[in-house]
Amino acid sequence: MDTNRKLFLFTTTLLLLFSIAIMINAGINFRQYAYKNAIEKSKMTAEIVRDGLTAHMINGIMDKRAFFLRSIANTKDVKNLWIIRAKSVIDQFGEGLSNEHPRDEIDRKVLKTGEAVRKIFETTDVAILRVTIPYKASAYSEPNCLECHNVKEGETLGAISLEFDISDVRKEGIFTLLKIAAITLVFILIAMLAVKILFRPYLEFFNNLQESLKRARNGDFSLKVTTNIQTKDIRLVADLYNQLIEKFQNTIGTIEQKLAILLKNSQTNCSDPLEKSSNTIDMLSKIHHFKNTIELDKSLPQIYNRIAHIIRQIMETENFIIYNVESKDNTREIAYSNLDKPVCEVSTFKNASKCRAFRTMNIVLSDQFPELCPYFCGDFKYYHCIPYQVTESFSLVITLLTNDKKQADHFKRQTPTLNYYLENAKPVIESKLLMEQLRQKSLHDGLTGLYNRKFLEEFIDQVTHQAERQETKYGVLMLDIDFFKKVNDTYGHDVGDKFIKLLADTVKSIVRDSDIVARYGGEEFVVLLHESTPEGAIKVAEKIRTVFAEKSIYINGEHVKKSISIGVAFFPSEAETIREAIKHADVALYKAKERGRNRVIVFEQSMFKENSY
Numbered sequence: 001m002d003t004n005r006k007l008f009l010f011t012t013t014l015l016l017l018f019s020i021a022i023m024i025n026a027g028i029n030f031r032q033y034a035y036k037n038a039i040e041k042s043k044m045t046a047e048i049v050r051d052g053l054t055a056h057m058i059n060g061i062m063d064k065r066a067f068f069l070r071s072i073a074n075t076k077d078v079k080n081l082w083i084i085r086a087k088s089v090i091d092q093f094g095e096g097l098s099n100e101h102p103r104d105e106i107d108r109k110v111l112k113t114g115e116a117v118r119k120i121f122e123t124t125d126v127a128i129l130r131v132t133i134p135y136k137a138s139a140y141s142e143p144n145c146l147e148c149h150n151v152k153e154g155e156t157l158g159a160i161s162l163e164f165d166i167s168d169v170r171k172e173g174i175f176t177l178l179k180i181a182a183i184t185l186v187f188i189l190i191a192m193l194a195v196k197i198l199f200r201p202y203l204e205f206f207n208n209l210q211e212s213l214k215r216a217r218n219g220d221f222s223l224k225v226t227t228n229i230q231t232k233d234i235r236l237v238a239d240l241y242n243q244l245i246e247k248f249q250n251t252i253g254t255i256e257q258k259l260a261i262l263l264k265n266s267q268t269n270c271s272d273p274l275e276k277s278s279n280t281i282d283m284l285s286k287i288h289h290f291k292n293t294i295e296l297d298k299s300l301p302q303i304y305n306r307i308a309h310i311i312r313q314i315m316e317t318e319n320f321i322i323y324n325v326e327s328k329d330n331t332r333e334i335a336y337s338n339l340d341k342p343v344c345e346v347s348t349f350k351n352a353s354k355c356r357a358f359r360t361m362n363i364v365l366s367d368q369f370p371e372l373c374p375y376f377c378g379d380f381k382y383y384h385c386i387p388y389q390v391t392e393s394f395s396l397v398i399t400l401l402t403n404d405k406k407q408a409d410h411f412k413r414q415t416p417t418l419n420y421y422l423e424n425a426k427p428v429i430e431s432k433l434l435m436e437q438l439r440q441k442s443l444h445d446g447l448t449g450l451y452n453r454k455f456l457e458e459f460i461d462q463v464t465h466q467a468e469r470q471e472t473k474y475g476v477l478m479l480d481i482d483f484f485k486k487v488n489d490t491y492g493h494d495v496g497d498k499f500i501k502l503l504a505d506t507v508k509s510i511v512r513d514s515d516i517v518a519r520y521g522g523e524e525f526v527v528l529l530h531e532s533t534p535e536g537a538i539k540v541a542e543k544i545r546t547v548f549a550e551k552s553i554y555i556n557g558e559h560v561k562k563s564i565s566i567g568v569a570f571f572p573s574e575a576e577t578i579r580e581a582i583k584h585a586d587v588a589l590y591k592a593k594e595r596g597r598n599r600v601i602v603f604e605q606s607m608f609k610e611n612s613y
Helices: 003-058 062-073 087-093 105-113 167-217 232-262 273-295 300-315 356-360 405-442 453-470 484-491 493-510 534-550 578-594
Strands: 078-085 117-122 127-136 156-165 320-326 331-337 382-389 394-402 474-481 516-521 524-530 552-555 558-561 564-571 600-602
Touching: 003 062, 003 078, 003 127, 003 156, 003 167, 062 078, 078 087, 078 105, 087 156, 105 117, 105 127, 105 156, 127 167, 167 232, 273 300, 273 405, 300 320, 300 331, 300 394, 300 405, 356 382, 356 394, 382 405, 394 405, 453 516, 453 578, 474 484, 474 493, 474 534, 474 578, 484 493, 493 516, 493 524, 493 534, 493 552, 524 534, 524 578, 534 564, 534 600, 564 578, 578 600
Parallel strands: 564 600
Antiparallel strands: 078 156, 117 127, 127 156, 320 331, 320 394, 382 394, 474 524, 474 564, 516 524, 552 558
16 A cells, blocks of 8 residues: 555544544533433422422312323423322322322332432434432421321332433434534545645655665666655755765675675675675675684684584585595595484595595586486485685585485585685684694604604593593503613614614504504603503513514614513503503513513502612
């Protein structure tokens, strides 16, 4: 509904409601006037009848009262009149005339209660007001009622019932209301005509303004607002609006171009340049907040959790995997996944170049060709793999999965948006990778490639509480090369380094991947055997000792061999912490040296009491 119709309907409704209110008020006033007039007349008639009957009684002509009552009943507007005797009067003076008795329930109620009753009976043709007024005995009236009647003060002697015809007053009220309605209708028509004439220029102005705003919303700022209204305020509004859209016309294109530079290849279905710019700014704000957030994250797993959250928001799915791909060693691992089982064959992890998305650095869409990726083994109908290169040696591959074609199409549309987030995450991921590489270097021994003592200290603090909760067992080996100082003194430190590396390689070849091997310092090594039994730990220690003893290093035309001594301890059976177990193993190693070297000694508590340590 346009403004013109709304204004017309509003004004008409308001005037009609005002007219109805006036007519209702007038009708109520006429009715109350007729009712009040009849009531006053009934009171006056009752007084006249009472005084007349009293005069008849005093003059001893009560038998002549019928004429008097008929003359009263024949007055104007009195339709009917009769009097009623109370039982006390009947008992004292007799029944009276034939019509001097209660005619209905109203008469009986008034005689019983002594309270006047007023009631209107209306039909479509007539309106009758019935009034029944009691007469009460009083010694204080003139004459004294108690002198003639054997009654008590205030007792009802009788009543008078009157019926008044108020039909003429009602008709007069209806006629008056019709005149008011006619006058109101004429006033409404005049008001509508005036509204239409006076408000037409204003409505045309607002319609013109509305059309200009519609065009501006779609990026067309060419329509200016014109008006013939001479009112200063309206002309000022028109001028200010025209200046505003002219500024928009001059600047919006520039804003859109500059925002497009920030988001390359921006894709949106919005044709409104203002809304398009607003959406672009909103996206930039979210990306900026995302980047600031991940910059404060401590580790790559935390960043991957942030990226996963963004994927859920943009792609509207829970089925996706984030892969880390190392191009140097050609391996791939899952960095984040919500799925219970892998969707790519295991061989692609050992040989990342088999991953089509990583190998081509192009998005792989399963709806392009059937079985596009021969290594996909998931239960989903559609897969959407997005590669993203972070550094020369490190890339991400995000695999989105669905069984719904509409959602697969949604993946395509939202991929550029996801790339904006990944582009901003790139320097942060690169920085975290560098920090992780530096950290790994700081935790590894440069000569052997094993963990160093710093790593071992951190590992002990982290794993002790976990081991206590999960009741994990460790066998702890402390070992070093016998008479190592003599090797350095005789052959030099280069040869000493060769023996240290030989021992490191020997230990690594014997222990499992789940075991921890660390260079503790100099020629000393610590081995933590995960979930090892005492028998198993001793067996591993003996194997390391014997295998190393058989190896040699060729020096100056001869093969030189060395032996090692090993101390063994256990956690948690004989130590409260892993740190304490390492100390026990060190004590046992000292005993192995003391007892002739080239042997494996298991820690015993009695070793603390021996004076030799």
